[in-house]
Amino acid sequence: MKKSILVAGAAGNLGNRICRELVKREAAVSAIVRTSTDPLKIEALKKMGVEIIEVDMSSSEELTKACQGKEVVVSAVAGLADVIVDLQKRLLDSAIQAKVPRFIPSDFSTDYNDLVPGENRNFDLRRDFKAYLDSTSIKASSVFNGAFADILKYSTPALNLKDRSISYWGEKADWKLDFTTMDDTAAFTAEVALDNDAPRNLQIASFQISPNMLWSDVKEITGEEFSLRRLSSMEDFAAFIKKQRADNPAGENELYAKWQQSQYMYSMFSTHHHQLANGRYENLTWTTGLAYLKSFVNR
Template sequence: MNKVILVAGATGDLGSKLCKELIKRGALVRAIVRAESNSASVSLLRGMGVEIIQAELSDVNSLVAACKGVCCVVSTLAGLHDVIVNAQSQLLQAAIKAGVPRFIPSDFCTDYTQLQIGDNRNFDLRKTFQSIIDQSDIRATSIFNGAFTHVLKYDIPLLNTKEQQIEYFTGKLHWRIDFTTVQDTAAYTAAAALDESTPRYLRIAGTQISPSELADVAKQLFGSNFYLKEWGAMEAFSAYISQVRQQQPEGEHELYPVWQQMQYLYSMFAAQHTIPDNDRYPGIDWQSIQSAFK
């Protein structure tokens, strides 16, 4: 009998790719979508063979019904406290009531277990949900993929194509940062969702690359030398982030305010995967940094 996997957040980039990977592996996939979900995205899912269930994440009875017969719930939801904590908690309770044995929360990010509260607001929300799920009667598995590779296309300080420089913090020139493409994260997550023996945490990295190594890659990609620029101490950067955050209280209601973007950069240099679990599921052709620019 094919396993049934329920996906929340299936209309997003990661969620839709996850559904495709699950179907490729023989799973029966259900997707919870809201009434206001993008119709084109919903049609795409339906065309893949995904069973569409329209329900609000606040409607516990509908969620319980959606979870019936499911072997694993995977959340790829994105948002602030109302989504990452409140909505996921509703989904979690529904899964427990329906007897679902396993839950993969939306923890697709840097390994926040290595970070302190306050280092990254969006990761703190995931830590809050972590404490909730760890007190529940369900087996949870968080998948940490580092940063998504495509962020390097956004001219972040780490790869500043406008100034043609690679920026790093004091003592971090050879610090290897974890990057994984959305596609590879989806493929790995699909395999994990179908695996009944997953541990509490899985850590993956399609590429681990240092600022010094990234300078060589940038030269190959863009045909010119990139200057390595040291920013200063991470402690000073953290203090600056706190100052900017205090000056922009409206950012507390935004998913990616400027100071949150800075916190993501800080996190890249504050946590890393020492031994990735890439080899747990063979057959994934891990994509390189260069693939993000094709």
């Protein structure tokens, strides 16, 4: 019998992929979407075989009705406190009201559990929701994928294709950073949704790669030696971020505030995954760092 799974955030990049992977695994997939959702995104989900349920996301009654009969709720929503905390709380309460056994929160990020509160705004929001989630009786599983590998394409300090540089902070040229592709994250999340015995926390990474390893791989691909730069100490980086945030109060209402991008870099160089669950599901294959870099780094 097909497992019935409800996905929130299905119109987003990750949510769409999670739906696709669940359908491939013959789950009965439903997606809750706002009435204002792009019709083209809804049509793409329908073509996959996903049942579309249009709801008023502010209505607990409508969310509870959508959760009825579901075995798992997967949240792939993105946003600030009104989404990560408030909306997810309504969704969770509705799932519990509908007697849904399991919940997968939108924790797709570096594993923030060992990080210091206050150092990353978006992780603090996830922490707030986690505390609420863990106070309930529902069985939860969080998927921590590090950073989405896509960020390597966008000239961050970790890999800047525009100025042909690779940068790091502190004495961390050999510090391994966790990257997972969206496709790998979606496939793993689908497996977790179908796994009634999945644990509370699962760390994954398509590849773990240090600045020195990035430098070597880029040289192998391009034949070029990028500049390898130490930008500052970690302490100076933390002070810079604090000032950057204080100087840009408008960023508190921006999902991708400039200082939030810096906070993510700081977090990636502060912690990494030590207990990868990559081998939990034998049918999965994982993208290697070299293969991923070859997909967009040109000679």
